[in-house]
Amino acid sequence: MSLVRLDVVGLRNLAPISVEPHPRLNLLVGANASGKTSLLEAVYLLARARSFRTSQIGQLIRFGASELTVAGRVAADADAGGGSMPIGIRIGRRERELQIGGRPAQSSAELLQVLPLLVIQPAGIALIDGAPKLRRQFLDFGVFHRQPGYLDVCRRYAKALHQRNALLRAGQAAALKPWDRELARYGIMMHEARGDYLERLTPFFNEIGGRFFSGSHFALRMQPGWDLSLPLAMALENDVATDLRHGHTQSGPHKGDFSVLLDQRPVRAYVSRGQMKLLVYALLLAQSRLMEERIGTAGCVLIDDVASELDENNKNILLELLRGRPTQFFITATSREAIADRLPTESAVFEMAQGRLSQA
Ligand SMILES: Nc1ncnc2c1ncn2[C@@H]1O[C@H](COP(=O)(O)OP(=O)(O)OP(=O)(O)O)[C@@H](O)[C@H]1O
Numbered sequence: 523m524s525l526v527r528l529d530v531v532g533l534r535n536l537a538p539i540s541v542e543p544h545p546r547l548n549l550l551v552g553a554n555a556s557g558k559t560s561l562l563e564a565v566y567l568l569a570r571a572r573s574f575r576t577s578q579i580g581q582l583i584r585f586g587a588s589e590l591t592v593a594g595r596v597a598a599d600a601d602a603g604g605g606s607m608p609i610g611i612r613i614g615r616r617e618r619e620l621q622i623g624g625r626p627a628q629s630s631a632e633l634l635q636v637l638p639l640l641v642i643q644p645a646g647i648a649l650i651d652g653a654p655k656l657r658r659q660f661l662d663f664g665v666f667h668r669q670p671g672y673l674d675v676c677r678r679y680a681k682a683l684h685q686r687n688a689l690l691r692a693g694q695a696a697a698l699k700p701w702d703r704e705l706a707r708y709g710i711m712m713h714e715a716r717g718d719y720l721e722r723l724t725p726f727f728n729e730i731g732g733r734f735f736s737g738s739h740f741a742l743r744m745q746p747g748w749d750l751s752l753p754l755a756m757a758l759e760n761d762v763a764t765d766l767r768h769g770h771t772q773s774g775p776h777k778g779d780f781s782v783l784l785d786q787r788p789v790r791a792y793v794s795r796g797q798m799k800l801l802v803y804a805l806l807l808a809q810s811r812l813m814e815e816r817i818g819t820a821g822c823v824l825i826d827d828v829a830s831e832l833d834e835n836n837k838n839i840l841l842e843l844l845r846g847r848p849t850q851f852f853i854t855a856t857s858r859e860a861i862a863d864r865l866p867t868e869s870a871v872f873e874m875a876q877g878r879l880s881q882a
């Protein structure tokens with residue numbers, strides 16, 4: 523699945539853009555504030571109906587405009603000469619509208635499956651050193667792309683958690699039982715799916731991580747969110763008194779996490795910033811490899827500011843990793859020199875200047 527056509531109107535500083543991206547690697551070059559990240563944001567918006575920069579989607583609307591639209595066509599396979607499907611999103615000041623295949627779509631989950639997409643950005647080291655929530659989202663997103671039914675499991679768990687927490691705050695211990703059962707049921711499913719996903723991710727992560735950190739040994743360690751020596755149902759029961767005091771549920775996959783170990787030490791505490799960035803690349807590229815395995819092609823991977831914080835050697839290794847993959851990449855850089863001479867032949871270079879895009 524790749525984006526074979528992209529039309530953007532009214533997004534941040536971008537002039538109206540119509541472009542046919544390359545099915546493999548697209549390099550976007552431009553000065554600071556030229557609009558590179560904004561263009562990635564447009565692609566992201568099309569695939570996820572959200573922004574990776576802000577939770578206030580209205581900020582994406584160009585100053586003075588009343589709405590923005592991003593439309594695109596997705597080809598089932600990067601090499602398929604044939605059909606493609608139109609998708610689109612319109613964001614107004616108060617409303618939004620999604621379209622898939624010419625029909626209105628109800629939820630962004632539908633979009634997610636049409637154009638699977640990952641993003642790697644400078645702030646992305648939070649995946650290693652930020653809040654556990656980000657790592658849970660990483661796992662859940664990965665699982666969802668293998669088993670779309672997982673979304674429903676997560677929603678049912680979240681609903682039960684919400685109800686249980688409300689009862690805890692109201693001090694209604696007697697009413698907890700049915701929600702405990704729901705939590706235990708869906709919680710175990712989430713835990714197992716995440717564990718299975720992490721296991722499948724590990725060989726790809728080791729392979730890619732091993733390119734950046736030769737001679738080191740990696741492990742991904744899952745933290746389930748409760749003491750695994752107890753079944754979740756029992757942990758919930760044992761926690762009731764303290765949960766009532768705190769007003770929320772302490773045990774379950776909503777408290778889960780995973781950590782990356784490098785030579786048996788948690789990387790968060792020891793590695794340099796540049797190394798964290800490499801590990802984030804390794805995690806996300808491993809995720810895209812797993813998607814390739816599942817659906818034949820991983821859709822899109824966006825890499826903002828690809829050259830920042832990487833030394834020459836690691837930059838070369840990274841570009842080497844992008845070469846020959848069936849995934850469609852959109853990468854940005856402030857100067858051509860930083861990478862253009864090492865690009866694979868299957869690529870296109872675009873220049874961005876003051877919100878205007880041209881093919882170099
Ligand atoms: N809603 C908006 N309407 C118009 N312009 C905006 C809006 N939001 C942001 N901008 C401007 O868009 C410009 C482009 O920002 P963008 O982050 O895309 O640049 P960039 O090319 O990624 O730069 P850098 O190399 O510094 O990362 C900025 O000057 C910003 O002030």
Ligand SMILES: [Mg+2]
Binds near residue numbers: 558560826827
């Ligand atoms: Mg930028």
